[in-house]
Amino acid sequence: MVILTIARLTLREAVRRRLVLAVFILTILLAILSGWAFHKLIGLPCGDNGRIHACSVADQKLLGATLLILLGFMFSFVLAVGAAFLGAPALWADMESGILLAMLPRPIRRGDVLLGKWLGLAVLVAGYTAIACGMEMLISSFTLNYVPPHPVIAIAFISAEALVLLSLAIACSTRVSSMASGIVIILLFGVAWMGGMAGEVGAIRHSQTIENVGTVSSLLLPTDGLWRGAIYNLEPVTLVLVQREFSNYAAGNPFFVENAPSGPYLLWAGGWTIAALLIGIWSFSKKEL
Amino acid sequence: MTPLPAIRTSDLTKRYRSAMALGGLTMAVAAGEIFGFLGPNGAGKTTAVKILVGLTPPTSGEAWLLGERLGDREVRRRIGYLPELFRYQEWMSAREVLILHCTLMGMATAGRSSAIGEALEIVGLTDRGRDRVGTFSKGMQQRLGLAVALLGTPELVFLDEPTSALDPVGRHDVRQIIQNLKARGTTVFLNSHLLTEVEYVCDRVAVIDRGAVIALGTIDELRGTSHELRLHITGAAEDIGRVVTPFGPYESKGEWYRLRHVETRQVPELVAGLVSAGVHVHAVEPVRETLEDRFLQLLGGDADGHSHDRPADTP
Numbered sequence A: 001m002v003i004l005t006i007a008r009l010t011l012r013e014a015v016r017r018r019l020v021l022a023v024f025i026l027t028i029l030l031a032i033l034s035g036w037a038f039h040k041l042i043g044l045p046c047g048d049n050g051r052i053h054a055c056s057v058a059d060q061k062l063l064g065a066t067l068l069i070l071l072g073f074m075f076s077f078v079l080a081v082g083a084a085f086l087g088a089p090a091l092w093a094d095m096e097s098g099i100l101l102a103m104l105p106r107p108i109r110r111g112d113v114l115l116g117k118w119l120g121l122a123v124l125v126a127g128y129t130a131i132a133c134g135m136e137m138l139i140s141s142f143t144l145n146y147v148p149p150h151p152v153i154a155i156a157f158i159s160a161e162a163l164v165l166l167s168l169a170i171a172c173s174t175r176v177s178s179m180a181s182g183i184v185i186i187l188l189f190g191v192a193w194m195g196g197m198a199g200e201v202g203a204i205r206h207s208q209t210i211e212n213v214g215t216v217s218s219l220l221l222p223t224d225g226l227w228r229g230a231i232y233n234l235e236p237v238t239l240v241l242v243q244r245e246f247s248n249y250a251a252g253n254p255f256f257v258e259n260a261p262s263g264p265y266l267l268w269a270g271g272w273t274i275a276a277l278l279i280g281i282w283s284f285s286k287k288e289l
Numbered sequence B: 001m002t003p004l005p006a007i008r009t010s011d012l013t014k015r016y017r018s019a020m021a022l023g024g025l026t027m028a029v030a031a032g033e034i035f036g037f038l039g040p041n042g043a044g045k046t047t048a049v050k051i052l053v054g055l056t057p058p059t060s061g062e063a064w065l066l067g068e069r070l071g072d073r074e075v076r077r078r079i080g081y082l083p084e085l086f087r088y089q090e091w092m093s094a095r096e097v098l099i100l101h102c103t104l105m106g107m108a109t110a111g112r113s114s115a116i117g118e119a120l121e122i123v124g125l126t127d128r129g130r131d132r133v134g135t136f137s138k139g140m141q142q143r144l145g146l147a148v149a150l151l152g153t154p155e156l157v158f159l160d161e162p163t164s165a166l167d168p169v170g171r172h173d174v175r176q177i178i179q180n181l182k183a184r185g186t187t188v189f190l191n192s193h194l195l196t197e198v199e200y201v202c203d204r205v206a207v208i209d210r211g212a213v214i215a216l217g218t219i220d221e222l223r224g225t226s227h228e229l230r231l232h233i234t235g236a237a238e239d240i241g242r243v244v245t246p247f248g249p250y251e252s253k254g255e256w257y258r259l260r261h262v263e264t265r266q267v268p269e270l271v272a273g274l275v276s277a278g279v280h281v282h283a284v285e286p287v288r289e290t291l292e293d294r295f296l297q298l299l300g301g302d303a304d305g306h307s308h309d310r311p312a313d314t315p
Helices: A002-016 A019-042 A057-087 A087-096 A099-103 A111-143 A151-174 A180-202 A208-221 A221-232 A239-246 A265-285 B047-052 B074-078 B094-104 B109-122 B138-150 B170-183 B195-201 B219-223 B237-247 B264-275 B290-298
Strands: A044-046 A051-053 B007-016 B018-028 B034-038 B058-066 B077-083 B157-158 B187-192 B202-208 B212-218 B228-234 B248-255 B256-260 B279-284
Touching: A002 A019, A002 A111, A002 B094, A002 B195, A019 A057, A019 A111, A051 A221, A057 A087, A057 A111, A057 A180, A057 A221, A057 A239, A057 B074, A087 A099, A087 A111, A087 A151, A087 A180, A099 B094, A099 B279, A111 A151, A111 A265, A151 A180, A151 A221, A151 A265, A180 A208, A180 A221, A208 B219, B007 B047, B007 B219, B018 B202, B018 B212, B034 B047, B034 B170, B034 B195, B034 B237, B047 B058, B047 B157, B047 B187, B047 B264, B074 B195, B077 B138, B094 B109, B094 B138, B094 B187, B109 B138, B138 B157, B138 B170, B157 B170, B157 B256, B195 B290, B212 B219, B219 B290, B237 B248, B237 B256, B237 B264, B264 B279
Parallel strands: B034 B187, B034 B202, B077 B157, B157 B187
Antiparallel strands: A044 A051, B007 B018, B007 B058, B202 B212, B228 B256, B228 B279, B248 B256
């Protein structure tokens, strides 16, 4: 009950402070811009060894998938920053301002306040991901004639990536100032992405040590692993098959993934998120105000 | 049977690393009492309140609120709290803030509207209930904080510096509100360093310094018995001197005389002597220590090391 009350409060605050309106307007503008850009790009001819010719269906599909994955990457970055900006001050700012001093002496659990904040922001983040990414996929299907193989699963992976960061940011906000939390979260997100890239390079160059760096970084912060799940579900199945057949076709491309994240890895990512929230609840319950 | 005290603490301590914020607070506040908690800045007043309302755990010691052990969540339904650092969601209206607190305290939906209306009326914000908190002055926000604390007729109310942002009219209103709370049997724990405020409304007072209670009692007990007298008298100076001298040393300034070391029981005899000597007696006032004088004495004198005599024209 208290969790839902705090979640509603968090959502209402986002609406009243015009966060939702601002994001909605910018997303519509982005959709219009990307629709126009897709339309222009798909009309361009293809070229091989200096010969210009009309693009084949496969070329167009590859272009469509690449553009959609690039947009997905942009959204993944925006959501990472958004999750850090929303989560980092979630409790710290209310503690610092004194708002929580009046609320916490009520007959409520501190853990419920934290979970309520998380739920409200999670609905905001996941809702935005679904609407914004869904809109881009519709535009892609109309202008590029490309529909990813598993659009809903791809959106779920992008949302999950943001929710991992949101959980970490809220846990940090019980102890660390908003500014420091925000910077740390963005930094970790970048390091995890670079770790994933390093792991890919390690695999191509047959360096087990560097490959292990990627594995460890994807376990320490599962954002890059989840982003790879999104890519896998956005790219054409044929591309994956071609890569498996000719192993160097797309190797080293940061926007290509050959395999979906494994079931145990997804369980690890889920457990990681729950652990971050539990640590946050423990930390908040011990926090002296 | 003696009713349970509203607040009871036993050797309650709070230590932050090497600093002792509260050193063994042991006291009891009776149900229905207006209890003042006085002390200089940094004495441990707010720490004590934060421990009692559950914002900070004690390092050691025990406490009971309304008969329940400290930490009991259910008892918090019967407690109101106005923090020293009061701040409410500025994007909400005052009424919405109160609805939120009704929900958090688990109040039945049916009773909310009347409870909110009553709380707004008590603090004089009835006309501003639908306005955004962000448009409120600091004083109005403190009034809103008071409304939040009084929501749902709590049995015990903690007020931490409740008039710090209020003008004289607001302070008077708060004193009136506290007296009304007493009339309906609510226990009030008033944390303040405004001595006049405490002197006006409190039944008993604890003075705290460096985390320890250094005095506890009623206002009269703290101020002590008066042994000085101020007299406004007119007549022949030699007649006055003749009557007054046997009662002890005195000094005069115009028509005002100040006698030291006079027992209260000697006053009728003194007045009778003056009247029979043909002296006109206009006023006889015992000179009592103010709470501020006593407070400064307890804390080891004022900052300037001066005594606190009245101005020269009113000895």
